Amino acid sequence: MELFRYPLLLAGLAGAFAALVFFRFRAEASRLAAARAVLGPAFERLAAGPEAARRRLRGLLYFIALALLAFAAAGPQWGAELAPVTxxxxxxxxxxxxxxxxxxxxxxxxxxxxxxxxxxxxxxxxxxxxxxxxxxxxxxxxxxxxxxxxxxxxxxxxxxxxxxxxxxxxxxxxxxxxxxxxxxxxxxxxxxxxxxxxxxxxxxxxxxxxxxxxxxxxxxxxxxxxxxxxxxxxxDSAGNTMEYKKDKQGKTxxxxxxxxxxxxxxxxxxxxxxxxxxxxxxxxxxxxxxxxxxxxxxxGKGRSAYKNRYQWPLAAALLLLLIELLIMEKGFSFNKPSFRLPKFFKGAAALLLALAAAAQAAGPSKDARRGNAAYEGKDWQSAVEHYSRAAARNPADKRLTFNVGDAYYRLEDYEKAAESFEQASAGPKVAARAHYNRGNALFRKGDLAGAIAAYRQTLDLEPGDSNAKFNLQKALEQKQKNSCDKNKDNKENKDNKKDQDKKDQGDKDKEKKEDGGGEAKQDEKGKEKEKQKEQEKKKTEAQARSRQILEMMKEKEKAAARDPENMRQAARQAGKPEPQNRLEDW
Structure with missing residues (x-):
């Protein structure tokens, strides 16, 4: 069994400690000899006083604390534990x-x-x-x-x-x-x-x-x-196609x-x-x-590893240093309380301020870790709350704002997700990813122009991002398709309006030419109206069925979106942008 994890470090620290003790006692002996020569018989009386005893006690505590610190740094270890090996x-x-x-x-x-x-x-x-x-x-x-x-x-x-x-x-x-x-x-x-x-x-x-x-x-x-x-x-170096490869005969x-x-x-x-x-x-x-x-x-059954017990000598050393700090060479005096007491309180106040600063710094990390746990458990709403609190405490860390947007995206609140990703893009470390996910949120929201702009901002920062290139191409294709459909609908509306105007004009001409109206013509006109009503009814039923199918597809997409893995697979099958889960860990 090796008593220390770092035996060479212990040997070096032991040598340094021995040298420190030697020179310290040599300096103390020189000081005492000089004091005895100057004070003469009065030296023995002063050396036996309580102040000298307290001074010697403080020195002893200080050296013992240093020895314990060296002991802790060497990694004392005892007691074995089994570590599983795969x-x-x-x-x-x-x-x-x-x-x-x-x-x-x-x-x-x-x-x-x-x-x-x-x-x-x-x-x-x-x-x-x-x-x-x-x-x-x-x-x-x-x-x-x-x-x-x-x-x-x-x-x-x-x-x-x-x-x-x-x-x-x-x-x-x-x-x-x-x-x-x-x-x-x-x-x-x-x-x-x-x-x-x-x-x-x-x-x-x-x-x-x-x-x-x-x-x-x-x-x-x-x-x-x-x-x-x-x-x-x-x-070329920019990715632009110059030509197509040809063989030695010049054929493509x-x-x-x-x-x-x-x-x-x-x-x-x-x-x-x-x-x-x-x-x-x-x-x-x-x-x-x-x-x-x-x-x-x-x-395997495991391998034995000795436990490092450095905590015990370290705690003892800190305790001795605290006791050494509390021991006053001249003792406590109510008439002159300002000789030693203020220094102690200054040190204690500094320690309390440091602890408060450490607790305040640990706040955002704690909320971020809770947000990570909620996100892993697919509790998106709790993840939004924890990440938002962490971001409010540390607004300079844009990773927290990025994670807020990611959680909103899982909740299908694409508008808030896009806002959070836009705020996160101010951080240089997450700017490219924030623009990319903002483009995905805007695409889901239906804002194709905003999505295209976001993907282009991603490519400005990371020109080699293949996912951004793919999503940009899909967004441009969808925008072109929507434009074509809109032009087609406008053309059909215009054609329908012209046909209706011609029909109305024909009906007016017939009314002018017809006299009192015969029963045969009235019957024919009634049949045409019934036929038109039947056609309108069929058209209404077809539109209702289309709406039902569309709602069923939307519900299916929402159900798939609640599971990130299903969401990515559905996005690939539909040729839509795939969201990137780039959660930052703390």
């Missing part, structure tokens, strides 16, 4: 094709943007696995080493761009060999997820697959793209999804192939397939 013997490396063909736009906005979304979804599904990222084209490079840090994976995934590799082309053998090298140091099941459009230009694929089979590497392939293919745009290149090659890779290694449709379903399919491999997870 060991996952499985590793996953995601290889992403970063060649120029991944810029094709048969999947909106382009293939590589969808690959980045898929990579993020897979990392969320495999949060309890070690995950690495490899980017490849003509050569393969480790983009992110094996890690369980989700933030690191997201950061490196956001850096993936079409044509970022120094050598272009698509070489699957390079990707497989790089993944094998990464996983060679680890035991257990090895899994590789290959995200690509399937166009392979390598000659050593069979050799690489043979090595993968020998090392028990399962390669799950996900095809991104369309078998019909699409043109490959060549863009059409990049097509090569599913047979991907099926071959998966079948050779005992894995499976899947065509990409959306990030969540593809990630879930990979998770299910990997779970079927029965990766070995071993939860």
């Amino acid at each position: 060991d996952l013997k499985g590793n996953i490396v995601i290889a992403v094709d970063a060649s120029l063909s991944m810029a094709a736009r048969d999947l909106k906005p382009d293939r590589l943007s969808n690959a980045r979304l898929l990579l993020g979804a897979i990392s969320e599904k495999f949060a309890d696995y070690r995950i690495g990222v490899v980017a490849f084209a003509g050569q393969a490079y480790v983009q992110c080493p094996l890690t369980t840090d989700q933030d690191a994976i997201t950061y490196f995934a956001s850096a993936l761009r079409p044509g970022m590799m120094p050598e272009q082309g698509t070489d699957f053998s390079e990707a497989v060999e790089t993944v094998l090298t990464m996983l060679s140091r680890y035991g257990g099941q090895k899994v590789m997820v290959l995200i690509t459009d399937g166009e392979d230009h390598s000659s050593g694929l069979d050799t690489a697959l043979k090595a993968a089979v020998e090392q028990n590497l399962k390669i799950y392939t996900i095809g991104i793209g369309n078998p019909d293919g699409d043109l490959v745009p060549m863009t 290149v059409v990049s097509r999804l090569d599913e047979p090659t991907l099926m071959k890779i998966a079948s050779r290694t005992g894995a499976a192939y899947q065509r990409y449709t959306d990030p969540d379903s593809a990630a879930e399919a990979v998770r299910s397939a990997v779970a079927a491999l029965d990766l070995e997870k071993s939860k």
Whole structure:
């Protein structure tokens, strides 16, 4: 058993303490010798007085407190506790094709943007696995080493761009060999997820697959793209299309999804192939397939760890320092109470002010934590109340205002949500996300112009935000569609009005030409009126049915909105903007 967690620190502090005691007593001995020489016989009388005794007691308490502080800093530990240990013997490396063909736009906005979304979804599904990222084209490079840090994976995934590799082309053998090298140091099941459009230009694929089979590497392939293919745009630094890629003969290149090659890779290694449709379903399919491999997870009985007991010597040291502060060299005197007492009260007042400031600073954090708990429990109204109180206490922290807007959004109060996100956009750290969520709220509210402006502000701050680009495109399409529908309705109203005017004029002409009115004409006119009434009745019934269907759809959307996961899935299916849950933690 190791009595101290930091024995080297204890040795250093012990040496420093010994030196301090040595020089302190040496200085005290010199002072006493000088006083004895000056005072002579009176020195013994003064040295035996109560004031000298109190002074020696204060010094002793001070040194004992210093020794206890050094003792606490060294981490005294005794008493063992069991800590559960979970060991996952499985590793996953995601290889992403970063060649120029991944810029094709048969999947909106382009293939590589969808690959980045898929990579993020897979990392969320495999949060309890070690995950690495490899980017490849003509050569393969480790983009992110094996890690369980989700933030690191997201950061490196956001850096993936079409044509970022120094050598272009698509070489699957390079990707497989790089993944094998990464996983060679680890035991257990090895899994590789290959995200690509399937166009392979390598000659050593069979050799690489043979090595993968020998090392028990399962390669799950996900095809991104369309078998019909699409043109490959060549863009400038701003993302504007300059031209389309051409081959050596000057013909425009059409990049097509090569599913047979991907099926071959998966079948050779005992894995499976899947065509990409959306990030969540593809990630879930990979998770299910990997779970079927029965990766070995071993939860041990635990390992013993000694408890750090630094609190006890630290508390004793603070108590001794407080006692040392209370002991007066000259004792308490009612005639002269101002010698020592005011200093103590000044120190106590400063301590109380510090504690009050700490309590006041802890206020917003406490409300924010309560808001987080209510938000996780889907109690949106309580989350709004706690976040609002925290924001009122600390208005400079715009993360709190951002969370107020997020909770209002879940309550479907899009107007207040948009106001809160607009206030939160004043904070530089959350400005881009606040503008993005404000655009989503305005889109839900029906303010397409405001939503478009908010998405553009997001892109001004973060030009590479693929979600903002997608939502901006949807908002512009919806605005154009609404404009076309409005023009069509205006045209139909004008045509109906002209037809009615012609009909009324015809009826007037008939009245002028008809004399006393025959019974046959009156019957014919009555039949026309009955026919018109019947048509109006059918039209009214059709409108009522349409309203009922619309109300049912709205109720369904509201029910889905109460569950964030259902809300995101419904938004993807309907092609609407997907809200981002970017809650800040405290």
